[in-house]
Amino acid sequence: xxxxxxxxxxxxxxxxxxxxxxxxxxxxxxxxxxxxxxxxxxxxxxxxxxxxxxxxxxxxxxxxxxxxxxxxxxxxxxxxxxxxxxxxxxxxxxxxxxxxxxxxxxxxxxxxxxxxxxxxx
Numbered sequence: 001x002x003x004x005x006x007x008x009x010x011x012x013x014x015x016x017x018x019x020x021x022x023x024x025x026x027x028x029x030x031x032x033x034x035x036x037x038x039x040x041x042x043x044x045x046x047x048x049x050x051x052x053x054x055x056x057x058x059x060x061x062x063x064x065x066x067x068x069x070x071x072x073x074x075x076x077x078x079x080x081x082x083x084x085x086x087x088x089x090x091x092x093x094x095x096x097x098x099x100x101x102x103x104x105x106x107x108x109x110x111x112x113x114x115x116x117x118x119x120x121x
Contacts, residue, residue: 001069002037002067002068002069003067003068003069003070003093003094004039004065004066004067004093004094004098004099005065005066005067005068005073005091005092005093005094006063006064006065006066006091006092006094006098006102007063007064007066007076007089007090007091007092008061008062008063008089008090009027009061009062009080009086009088009089009090010049010053010059010060010061010086010087010088010089011023011059011060011061011062011085011086011087012054012056012059012060012084012085012086012087013046013056013058013059013060015060015085019085020060023083023085023086024041024043024062026083027064027076027079027080028041028064030075030076030079031064031066031068031072031076034068034069034072034075034076035068035069035072036066036067036068036069036072037066037067037068038064038065038066039065039066039067040063040064040065040102040106041062041063041064041065042062042063043060043061043062043063044060044061044062044063045060045061046058046059046060046061047059047060047061053087053088054087056087059087059088065094065102070093073091076091077089077091
């Protein structure tokens with residue numbers, strides 16, 4: 001049975017744009033190769049950390065929402081730990097209420113973006 005997960009990871013702020021995009025592609029490719037279905041991705045940008053991690057006070061945040069077998073989560077987390085560009089990560093299994101909430105939130109954002117486009121035109 002496929003479960004729905006959400007993972008947020010923080011990349012070190014010393015990466016260039018290309019290195020950051022390459023890192024994100026590495027993890028999305030890893031998930032796809034393991035049979036996961038990517039539902040949603042969101043780049044949150046450079047943000048201040050709540051506390052210093054490895055003497056860094058900022059980091060690039062990225063979120064991936066995906067559907068997969070539970071067995072690949074351990075492999076994903078080992079891959080995060082082995083990559084020196086990742087300073088923190090968190091993977092959460094979503095229950096049915098969280099899945100519905102995320103879908104509503106995305107649909108509302110799409111509708112707002114479409115209304116903004118029509119008002120500006």
